Amino acid sequence: MATRFLVATLFFILPLTALAVSSAPPRVRSSGSPPLHDMTGQPVVTTLPAKRAVIFPRILRNYLAIDQGPDHILAATPSYVREIQRTLLGKAYPNLSRIGSAVTLGDSVIPAGPEQLLLLKPDAVFTWSWFADGLAAAGLPVIELNVDFRDAEASDLAAWRLMAAVTEQNPRAVALLARARQAEESLHPDLPPATAAKRPTVLYAFANGRDGLHALVGDHNLPSAIEHAGGTDAAASLLRGQLDLEQLLQMNPDVIFLDWSSGSHRTPSELYAEPALSSLSAVQHRRIYILPQGGAGMDNVNERPLLERWMAELFYPKDMSRKFRQDFKDTYRDVYHYAVSDDALDAAIHLKENLTSAGFDRFLRPATKP
Numbered sequence: 001m002a003t004r005f006l007v008a009t010l011f012f013i014l015p016l017t018a019l020a021v022s023s024a025p026p027r028v029r030s031s032g033s034p035p036l037h038d039m040t041g042q043p044v045v046t047t048l049p050a051k052r053a054v055i056f057p058r059i060l061r062n063y064l065a066i067d068q069g070p071d072h073i074l075a076a077t078p079s080y081v082r083e084i085q086r087t088l089l090g091k092a093y094p095n096l097s098r099i100g101s102a103v104t105l106g107d108s109v110i111p112a113g114p115e116q117l118l119l120l121k122p123d124a125v126f127t128w129s130w131f132a133d134g135l136a137a138a139g140l141p142v143i144e145l146n147v148d149f150r151d152a153e154a155s156d157l158a159a160w161r162l163m164a165a166v167t168e169q170n171p172r173a174v175a176l177l178a179r180a181r182q183a184e185e186s187l188h189p190d191l192p193p194a195t196a197a198k199r200p201t202v203l204y205a206f207a208n209g210r211d212g213l214h215a216l217v218g219d220h221n222l223p224s225a226i227e228h229a230g231g232t233d234a235a236a237s238l239l240r241g242q243l244d245l246e247q248l249l250q251m252n253p254d255v256i257f258l259d260w261s262s263g264s265h266r267t268p269s270e271l272y273a274e275p276a277l278s279s280l281s282a283v284q285h286r287r288i289y290i291l292p293q294g295g296a297g298m299d300n301v302n303e304r305p306l307l308e309r310w311m312a313e314l315f316y317p318k319d320m321s322r323k324f325r326q327d328f329k330d331t332y333r334d335v336y337h338y339a340v341s342d343d344a345l346d347a348a349i350h351l352k353e354n355l356t357s358a359g360f361d362r363f364l365r366p367a368t369k370p
Helices: 060-067 078-085 088-092 094-098 115-120 133-137 152-167 170-185 222-228 245-251 268-272 304-315 324-336 342-348
Strands: 053-055 073-076 124-128 142-145 201-208 212-215 255-258 288-290
Touching: 053 060, 060 073, 060 078, 060 152, 060 170, 073 078, 078 088, 078 094, 088 094, 088 324, 088 342, 142 152, 152 170, 170 304, 170 324, 201 222, 222 304, 255 304, 268 288, 304 324, 324 342
Parallel strands: 053 073, 053 124, 124 142, 201 255, 255 288
Antiparallel strands: 201 212
């Protein structure tokens, strides 16, 4: 299994001010053999392992796992740091507050310019290739990430390997990837054959009081997780996210997953009480669930198998073994060296809010099962 990163949305690209190369910190070609190149084919010309990294893209969770914490991260996009601090991953790495704020244009991943970065004297600057030219022209040690939208999984795996090389944590990165693959493969024996059961159609969305449901399409990594867990993405053919009532009723998903990371915190109970939604299959069968939070979205290589198991246990409750809670604790123990308490796990899976939905009592801690 390859990691799947949430790809940055392109709002606009502003020209970046280039400073004279002579004002930049010295750039030393990697001593690695063979030579290391970033995802655009440019050579990585910095000392390795990186000890003063600046990270703009949404790769922070994976970087933390590979490099075993934030000690070598000088600065990162502030919104991503805050996002992780609010989650279990923030508890696993309480020293995240040491990470400085990488200056961006608004609340985006677009670097504001090279001036402040030059003052920080980083030894690695991870950025999307679309925003790299001005930083590279200033002489900064830019490491460009890219994505092939035709094969995002291959791009994600390339980014994972690049981070491993830059941190010189290749053995750990290989071990983590192998662990994730094994966890994902362990799901397959429990899943019913595709021909033996109707695959549920699944809508991944956020909900708010003004606009109803907004399907998350094109800018997220859940479709493949839904597929691996035995479901079908109900929004696969959509070109835009906003759903009017007629579209939603026509789609009529079997399951709805609510994303609370957008800031919208409507609960399944609130949607069940909406008269306009009463004819939906997901409402009639009470199959609306808030996605687990985990390490800020659970779309990283280490937690992705957990998310897929959580989904599969809800899709096929009669076929799937009850392994999610223990797998969750084992993952945090093995990967992050952090012991997750039952209370913390309950909060991460939004147990209180989700218990109003069908089958969610399977995720109760063993001591409190009826």
